[in-house]
Amino acid sequence: MKIGLLGCGNVGSAFIKLLIDNRESIKERCGEDLELAAVVVRDLDRERPEWVDPALLTTDARSVVLAPDIDLIVEVIGDVTASKELIEAALQASKSVVTANKALLAESYFELEDLAETVGKDIFFEAAVAGGIPLIRSLRVSLVGERLSRVTGIVNGTTNFILTRMYEENLSFSAALKLAQELGYVEADPRADLEGFDAAAKAAILASIAFGRKVRFNDVQCEGIVHVRESDVNFARRHGFVVKLLAQCERIVVRSEDDEFSVRVFPALLPETHPLAAVRDAFNAVFVEGEAVGELMFYGRGAGGLPTASAVMGDVIDAAQNLRFGSTERRTRTKDARIVDYARLTSQFYVSVEVVDEPGVLASVAEIFGANEVSISSMEQIGLADEARLVFLTHPTTEGSIARTLEGLRRLRTVKEIGHSMRVVTEG
Numbered sequence: 117m118k119i120g121l122l123g124c125g126n127v128g129s130a131f132i133k134l135l136i137d138n139r140e141s142i143k144e145r146c147g148e149d150l151e152l153a154a155v156v157v158r159d160l161d162r163e164r165p166e167w168v169d170p171a172l173l174t175t176d177a178r179s180v181v182l183a184p185d186i187d188l189i190v191e192v193i194g195d196v197t198a199s200k201e202l203i204e205a206a207l208q209a210s211k212s213v214v215t216a217n218k219a220l221l222a223e224s225y226f227e228l229e230d231l232a233e234t235v236g237k238d239i240f241f242e243a244a245v246a247g248g249i250p251l252i253r254s255l256r257v258s259l260v261g262e263r264l265s266r267v268t269g270i271v272n273g274t275t276n277f278i279l280t281r282m283y284e285e286n287l288s289f290s291a292a293l294k295l296a297q298e299l300g301y302v303e304a305d306p307r308a309d310l311e312g313f314d315a316a317a318k319a320a321i322l323a324s325i326a327f328g329r330k331v332r333f334n335d336v337q338c339e340g341i342v343h344v345r346e347s348d349v350n351f352a353r354r355h356g357f358v359v360k361l362l363a364q365c366e367r368i369v370v371r372s373e374d375d376e377f378s379v380r381v382f383p384a385l386l387p388e389t390h391p392l393a394a395v396r397d398a399f400n401a402v403f404v405e406g407e408a409v410g411e412l413m414f415y416g417r418g419a420g421g422l423p424t425a426s427a428v429m430g431d432v433i434d435a436a437q438n439l440r441f442g443s444t445e446r447r448t449r450t451k452d453a454r455i456v457d458y459a460r461l462t463s464q465f466y467v468s469v470e471v472v473d474e475p476g477v478l479a480s481v482a483e484i485f486g487a488n489e490v491s492i493s494s495m496e497q498i499g500l501a502d503e504a505r506l507v508f509l510t511h512p513t514t515e516g517s518i519a520r521t522l523e524g525l526r527r528l529r530t531v532k533e534i535g536h537s538m539r540v541v542t543e544g
């Protein structure tokens with residue numbers, strides 16, 4: 117079976133290494149002799165690891181995806197526009213495709229799946245969510261008979277690393293970001309990670325597979341970690357919480373109608389005892405809850421060349437076996453997810469407010485909470501010269517009520533700044 121590899125960066129070069137090291141054992145265990153026919157790159161002069169055969173390198177991607185002797189295309193270039201065109205061309209030329217490109221899938225997953233179905237070939241993407249963790253196939257195959265209620269994950273290693281360092285070493289956000297950059301955990305443009313878009317792309321894919329409904333990137337309510345401050349993390353630590361960026365996909369049962377779904381990415385206060393609280397540094401984990409199966413936890417390396425290449429290899433072998441037996445993955449038509457009105461959802465909230473330290477301030481702040489029917493569970497006052505910070509934990513309240521409360525607080529003369537407000541996740 118001949119493979120055309122698009123991309124020879126972190127993942128592509130690790131994939132070549134796995135293929136060289138494991139070719140014989142793959143042949144013995146799966147009956148597939150996987151041969152690398154060509155490797156597409158942008159720059160032929162760039163230095164490559166010694167195991168990459170220079171004779172296989174080319175910049176002519178189209179001729180690789182159209183080559184009649186190539187059966188399977190592995191796309192690990194990342195560039196969304198180029199990869200979409202190449203994957204479409206490969207499928208139209210009757211080749212199966214394996215990709216790790218979550219940004220592309222978040223935009224074009226359903227379109228590409230439809231095309232794969234039309235041409236009778238596979239498109240697999242295990243590595244696109246949570247890198248080396250075998251999650252997609254578990255949801256798509258092992259758990260397909262399960263009515264899943266919730267999938268909650270830490271699916272972005274960069275932000276988890278930053279939040280872990282803020283929590284464990286008392287670092288500010290910018291110091292933790294700098295450390296992550298020095299260790300090579302941060303992309304040249306860090307916005308997709310820090311603003312939650314990378315996690316949102318993965319949440320859309322996860323929700324679509326977990327619930328068997330079409331969820332698109334624009335359906336995801338997304339908030340990143342750029343506003344999380346040292347004082348928020350310190351408060352969390354003092355009160356038995358950790359701060360984590362969560363991707364949370366939930367089924368909301370609406371009586372006598374089709375279920376609704378909520379798909380959100382947000383930084384949250386999580387009790388130290390929550391299974392996801394122990395997920396440190398660049399690790400990923402996904403907590404799955406189903407009616408029959410109960411609770412499941414998937415944990416491992418969500419990124420890195422070799423772990424990601426391992427997931428790509430699993431897909432390649434699956435696709436190669438399907439090609440050999442003339443079969444494809446079985447697909448069922450899915451309908452659009454009904455996305456909940458997010459303002460109706462309820463959570464407990466953490467709200468931090470900087471106020472002028474003068475008599476009557478607390479009463480006026482508390483009055484705004486009361487006027488919007490937000491009940492306060494606890495309050496802490498921290499004095500700072502002529503200012504004070506008031507930190508509230510609320511009882512469960514709707515997103516709409518908390519938004520109106522923050523709006524009301526913003527209008528108070530005595531409120532200098534509204535800090536970050538975060539959801540407090542207690543279940544799971």
Ligand SMILES: NC(=O)c1ccc[n+]([C@@H]2O[C@H](COP(=O)([O-])OP(=O)(O)OC[C@H]3O[C@@H](n4cnc5c(N)ncnc54)[C@H](OP(=O)(O)O)[C@@H]3O)[C@@H](O)[C@H]2O)c1
Binds near residue numbers: 128157160177195
């Ligand atoms: N790295 C991870 O841990 C990880 C984890 C999960 C998923 N992924 C996904 O895997 C994919 C690859 O990631 P990576 O970290 O391996 O990226 P990378 O290190 O930047 O490598 C990209 C490779 O693609 C080539 N390339 C880029 N644009 C191209 C184009 N238009 N035409 C031809 N070749 C092109 C580059 O060529 P040159 O070498 O000549 O520049 C390079 O070899 C991305 O979709 C990423 O989101 C990565």
